[in-house]
Amino acid sequence: MTSAREWPEAARSTPPSPRPTALVRPVSSSLVRCQLTHLSRAPIDLDLAREQHGRYVEVLAGLGCVIERLPAAPGLPDAVFVEDAAVVFDEVAVEARPGAASRRGETAAVAAALARWRPLARIEAPGTLDGGDVLRVGRRVFVGRSRRTDRSGFDQLRALLAPFGYRVEEVAVTGCLHLKSAATEVAEGTLLVARRWLDAAPFAGLELIDVDPAEPFAANVLRVGEPVVLPEAFPLTRRRLEARGIAVRTVPASELAKAEGGVTCCSILVAGGVVR
Numbered sequence: 001m002t003s004a005r006e007w008p009e010a011a012r013s014t015p016p017s018p019r020p021t022a023l024v025r026p027v028s029s030s031l032v033r034c035q036l037t038h039l040s041r042a043p044i045d046l047d048l049a050r051e052q053h054g055r056y057v058e059v060l061a062g063l064g065c066v067i068e069r070l071p072a073a074p075g076l077p078d079a080v081f082v083e084d085a086a087v088v089f090d091e092v093a094v095e096a097r098p099g100a101a102s103r104r105g106e107t108a109a110v111a112a113a114l115a116r117w118r119p120l121a122r123i124e125a126p127g128t129l130d131g132g133d134v135l136r137v138g139r140r141v142f143v144g145r146s147r148r149t150d151r152s153g154f155d156q157l158r159a160l161l162a163p164f165g166y167r168v169e170e171v172a173v174t175g176c177l178h179l180k181s182a183a184t185e186v187a188e189g190t191l192l193v194a195r196r197w198l199d200a201a202p203f204a205g206l207e208l209i210d211v212d213p214a215e216p217f218a219a220n221v222l223r224v225g226e227p228v229v230l231p232e233a234f235p236l237t238r239r240r241l242e243a244r245g246i247a248v249r250t251v252p253a254s255e256l257a258k259a260e261g262g263v264t265c266c267s268i269l270v271a272g273g274v275v276r
């Protein structure tokens with residue numbers, strides 16, 4: 001594992017943009033063979049998936065993101081879900097080691113892109129960690145212990161972040177794919193949660209908004225700033241957010257949802273700003 005002191009200056013060569021960069025990757029033609037854990041396979045309309053992904057990217061661009069597109073990876077069914085391949089902090093980017101072996105080929109291209117903006121570290125075998133299990137809230141980092149992220153992955157991430165003073169906490173997740181399937185930040189210090197899938201005790205001190213009980217998958221919301229991005233399939237939770245003064249932009253996401261993906265999964269946001 002790379003230690004903080006070994007990170008090369010060369011890794012910091014590309015000047016950061018003042019706007020966030022959203023790293024995205026095209027929908028693969030093999031998406032229909034994606035990993036599935038908690039959902040049954042349902043027919044995916046590939047053209048519609050691509051159209052919806054395009055709409056998602058347009059919305060991110062409209063919210064001020066600089067879009068950076070990684071090359072297509074036709075042989076990697078889940079490549080569109082870039083979030084799982086790496087986790088980005090202000091100080092370091094961490095190449096993940098996905099829990100599903102079929103997804104491990106996704107990380108190299110993502111890590112190479114991120115190495116232009118951040119020193120790069122990685123989760124080493126045999127540990128596993130999916131980016132979808134990592135939720136940063138200010139200086140607190142919550143890591144889901146799911147079917148994809150194991151004890152070693154958690155311990156390695158905690159050790160990598162130790163020099164930077166983050167408080168890294170474990171959250172037990174059951175019944176859904178990742179921690180961020182069940183909890184995401186919708187405003188500073190405020191989480192939208194689906195409590196049926198997690199133990200919310202580690203979130204003490206944060207404000208929690210519950211999804212509408214009829215819409216557990218609504219907990220995966222992408223906070224680009226204001227407004228937050230939510231799939232259009234969740235009007236009841238949208239109303240709850242708006243009642244709390246949180247503006248919402250909706251996107252169509254039915255096809256990627258059949259692949260067990262949500263709105264955070266399809267991008268990695270890299271904040272502009274200098275490596276500390």
Ligand code: CIR
Nearest residue numbers: 034035081132259260261265
């Ligand atoms: C998988 O099972 O790995 C993909 N079919 C879906 C990944 C979604 N990613 C995410 O929630 N962060």
